[in-house]
Amino acid sequence: MSQRKRVAHAGSQNRVPRVSRQVVLDEDDDGDASYTQPTSSQVQKARENYTPVQVDRKVAEVVQFILIKDQKKIPIRRTDIVKHVIKEYKALYQDIMKRADRIFEQVFGLKLVEIDAKNHIYILINKLQPVPGEPISMCPGNPKTGLLFVILSVIFMKGGTVKENVVWNTLKKLRVDVGEKHEEFGDVKKVVTEEFVRQKYLEYLRIPHTEPLEHEFRWGQRAEKEVSKMKVLEFVGELHSQEPQSWTQQYREATSGESSQR
Amino acid sequence: MSESRRRVSRGSQEESAAHTNGVGGRSRSERAADTGDEDEGAGPSGIHEEDDDPARRREIRSQYRDLINSVQQNREDMLNPANNKLIDVLEEANKLFANVRQAREAALDAQLLVLATDLGREKASQLHAEGSSFDPSAFAEHLLSFMGLNRLEEEEDDQEGLDGYLPPDAWQKLSKRAEHCFKTAPSFHYLLGSFLAEPPPPRQRVERQRKAPSKEAKRMMPTQLKKMEESHQEATEKEVERILGCLRSYYADDPESPISYYEFVVDPASFSRTVENIFHTSFLIRVSFVFVYLCPSPASPVEDGEIEPSGNATRHQCVISISPSTWKEIIEAFEIKQALIPTVQMLTQEG
Numbered sequence: 001m002s003q004r005k006r007v008a009h010a011g012s013q014n015r016v017p018r019v020s021r022q023v024v025l026d027e028d029d030d031g032d033a034s035y036t037q038p039t040s041s042q043v044q045k046a047r048e049n050y051t052p053v054q055v056d057r058k059v060a061e062v063v064q065f066i067l068i069k070d071q072k073k074i075p076i077r078r079t080d081i082v083k084h085v086i087k088e089y090k091a092l093y094q095d096i097m098k099r100a101d102r103i104f105e106q107v108f109g110l111k112l113v114e115i116d117a118k119n120h121i122y123i124l125i126n127k128l129q130p131v132p133g134e135p136i137s138m139c140p141g142n143p144k145t146g147l148l149f150v151i152l153s154v155i156f157m158k159g160g161t162v163k164e165n166v167v168w169n170t171l172k173k174l175r176v177d178v179g180e181k182h183e184e185f186g187d188v189k190k191v192v193t194e195e196f197v198r199q200k201y202l203e204y205l206r207i208p209h210t211e212p213l214e215h216e217f218r219w220g221q222r223a224e225k226e227v228s229k230m231k232v233l234e235f236v237g238e239l240h241s242q243e244p245q246s247w248t249q250q251y252r253e254a255t256s257g258e259s260s261q262r
Numbered sequence: 263m264s265e266s267r268r269r270v271s272r273g274s275q276e277e278s279a280a281h282t283n284g285v286g287g288r289s290r291s292e293r294a295a296d297t298g299d300e301d302e303g304a305g306p307s308g309i310h311e312e313d314d315d316p317a318r319r320r321e322i323r324s325q326y327r328d329l330i331n332s333v334q335q336n337r338e339d340m341l342n343p344a345n346n347k348l349i350d351v352l353e354e355a356n357k358l359f360a361n362v363r364q365a366r367e368a369a370l371d372a373q374l375l376v377l378a379t380d381l382g383r384e385k386a387s388q389l390h391a392e393g394s395s396f397d398p399s400a401f402a403e404h405l406l407s408f409m410g411l412n413r414l415e416e417e418e419d420d421q422e423g424l425d426g427y428l429p430p431d432a433w434q435k436l437s438k439r440a441e442h443c444f445k446t447a448p449s450f451h452y453l454l455g456s457f458l459a460e461p462p463p464p465r466q467r468v469e470r471q472r473k474a475p476s477k478e479a480k481r482m483m484p485t486q487l488k489k490m491e492e493s494h495q496e497a498t499e500k501e502v503e504r505i506l507g508c509l510r511s512y513y514a515d516d517p518e519s520p521i522s523y524y525e526f527v528v529d530p531a532s533f534s535r536t537v538e539n540i541f542h543t544s545f546l547i548r549v550s551f552v553f554v555y556l557c558p559s560p561a562s563p564v565e566d567g568e569i570e571p572s573g574n575a576t577r578h579q580c581v582i583s584i585s586p587s588t589w590k591e592i593i594e595a596f597e598i599k600q601a602l603i604p605t606v607q608m609l610t611q612e613g
Contacts, residue, residue, distance in 0.1 A: 067450035110447045124447040137448060141437030149440035150405065157396040166398060173402035174409075175428060184433055231443040239404035246394045 038091040046091035055092060059099045061085050066100070066112065070124045073199045075222060078120035115200060115221040123200070125226050143184045144191065148201055150174065151192065153232050155217055157250055163207070164215045167192070196220070225261065229254040319367060325358055326370035333377045340381050348381055409436050501542045506551055508603050522596065523554055529601035530593045533586050539603050540582060554580075 038046070065085045069076045086093055097112075104110045104124065111127045114120065130136050154170055155162050168178050176182055178189045185191050193215075196202040200222035207214045219227070230244075233254045237244040245251050333340065333351055340347045355374050362368050409432035512521060527543055529535035546552040584592075592598070 070447060071449045071451075073446075073449075108447075126445045126447050130442055135438065136441040141434045141441060143433035143437050145444065146433045146436035146440050149436065149443060154398050154401065157401070158398075170398040170402050173399060174405060226445050228443055228445065235439065235443060236401070239401070239408055242394065247396065250396075 038093070042091045043094070046089065047095070050089065050092070055089070055096065058086060058089050058092075059096050059103065062096055062100045063103050066104075066122070066124065067108075073123075073222075075115060075121045075123050075200050078122070113225050115225055121200075121221075123222050123225065144195075147171075147176070147185060147188075147191070148196060149232070149235075151196075151202065151217065152219060152223055152227060153236055155219055156229060156232055156253075157236060157247065159249070161216050161218050164204070164217060167217055201226075228261070229257040314363075318361070319364065322358060322361055322367050323370055326355075326367065326374060329354055329358070330370070330374050330377060333374065333381065337381065341384055343385060348378060348385065352378055405436065408439075409433070498542070498545075501538070502545045505539065505542050505603055506546055509546075509552065512602070521602070524592050525596055525598055526602045528589065528592055528596070528598050529603070529605070530598050531601065532605075533589050535601065535605060536589055537584065539601075540584065544582075 062081060062085050065081065066076055069080075081097075082090060082093065086096060089096065101112050104112050105127060109126065109128045110124045112122055113125055114122050150170065151167055154167060158166065171178065171188065176185065176188055178192075182188050192202065193204045197204050197220065200220040202220045202223070203218040204215050205218065207216055229250075233244040233247065233250055237246070244254070329351060336347070339345075340351070351374075355371060355378070359368075359371050362371060406426075406428070410429045411426045411432075412429065413426040509521070509526070527536060527539040529539060543552065547554055
């Protein structure tokens with residue numbers, strides 16, 4: 001309602017030059033208001049309006065947008081894709097995304113996965129299976145991966161939820177003290193509770209009725225899709241010189257996780 | 263007065279203990295032991311005078327706090343499935359609660375219950391696990407070994423109880439192994455460079471070609487120059503030697519009479535040859551192979567000198583200048599018909 005008032009003030013249609021104002025308006029809306037499902041007639045009309053070349057270009061722009069957004073491993077919102085890239089081709093959103101999907105799979109070997117069906121948030125994951133003997137990449141390992149692995153594996157082995165103290169104590173034994181600045185990780189608490197949470201690898205939730213305030217950790221939505229519980233269990237087994245099956249509950253969960261991820 | 267049986271379950275603690283002023287029995291979700299204490303009915307919910315005794319209430323509160331502390335301090339101990347200490351604590355709490363009349367103490371009771379429940383849950387999970395249990399501390403130890411912890415005692419103990427030190431690539435090593443558990447999409451980066459394979463080879467060829475000629479050219483240059491220099495030197499030396507040879511041969515024929523200088527050097531056919539002869543002869547004079555002396559002659563306007571080979575005479579310097587017109591006059595004056603110093607061509611023709 002306030003939208004219309006402002007648009008009236010602007011005194012013109014929502015054309016491209018007014019995009020900046022439109023952006024401001026959209027930020028007021030929460031959720032997915034900038035994108036609503038178009039009707040089939042709208043879609044048909046849009047298909048006629050734009051040439052295949054134009055649509056090709058849009059698809060390419062979407063692919064590039066997602067690739068760059070993925071650099072920081074922060075999940076991509078559908079609203080952002082629509083707002084910044086697709087814009088006036090909104091009605092063709094489904095077509096464009098379907099083709100972008102295909103390009104990711106066939107050209108890059110990546111999968112565009114929706115991790116939050118309600119808020120329509122996507123991540124890119126690797127479609128290709130790593131070969132066990134070979135290294136994943138030629139790049140030197142990012143130490144944060146190891147840190148994240150430790151936390152994820154503790155959460156998983158402990159049944160899916162742990163109090164934050166369990167994590168901090170485990171890290172302390174690994175000479176990573178949350179209170180001190182770490183050589184490689186810097187402000188560990190910030191990395192774990194902010195960066196990993198923003199990337200949706202972890203969830204850091206308040207436990208109600210705790211005094212002083214305590215939090216618990218769970219696997220984040222990205223981790224559910226990107227991390228293989230079975231592989232985590234296998235590595236944990238290797239470290240303990242035990243068979244993964246010896247942890248029956250976790251093994252059960254890992255096997256069901258494998259089938260759900262495919 | 264309500265006898266409330268509260269099921270103690272995970273996370274469902276309410277601080278509504280204030281509402282139940284009465285005594286209630288509790289049952290715990292712990293399977294290991296299930297003792298439900300039922301207290302005998304308590305008095306009405308109204309507060310009696312005796313219930314309001316501050317000293318008694320203080321005592322109850324302090325006992326609760328002791329219980330809470332003991333649970334927090336001895337957490338690990340209580341988790342041990344081998345003992346039933348947790349149950350003892352709960353039984354204590356039950357006894358205390360019998361005397362609780364007001365909200366404040368009941369709140370403490372609730373707090374204790376939250377702690378106990380949490381412990382209970384952990385203990386239960388230990389029992390539920392059909393397989394092995396998971397101990398984060400042991401896990402940490404295994405990780406340290408994997409990361410290559412050097413367990414030698416260090417002199418400096420900055421960390422209490424933590425022996426050894428981690429190598430600098432410890433986390434890298436772990437990360438590399440842990441990567442396999444992730445299906446991370448590689449990050450997009452610009453490839454600084456080009457895949458085009460064609461441009462580079464032609465450049466190389468061009469460079470090589472350019473390099474080759476220049477090298478050869480350079481090599482050519484010195485040799486050419488050398489040759490020229492040699493030829494220059496050789497030419498001069500040879501000429502000088504040749505002229506000396508001529509002179510000697512003439513003197514061999516006629517040892518007594520000197521040769522007129524101008525007759526000797528002048529070539530009637532070529533002015534430039536004449537100049538060259540003068541030039542070459544001057545070398546001989548300089549090194550005192552040839553001796554020129556002046557000889558007065560009434561007939562010629564030009565002072566002439568005569569040439570004799572060698573001799574230790576005092577050195578004089580003399581500058582001879584000649585021009586084409588002078589050259590012609592000399593030819594006429596001396597009636598020079600033929601060059602006494604034969605040219606190289608004449609020699610080759612003759613010989």
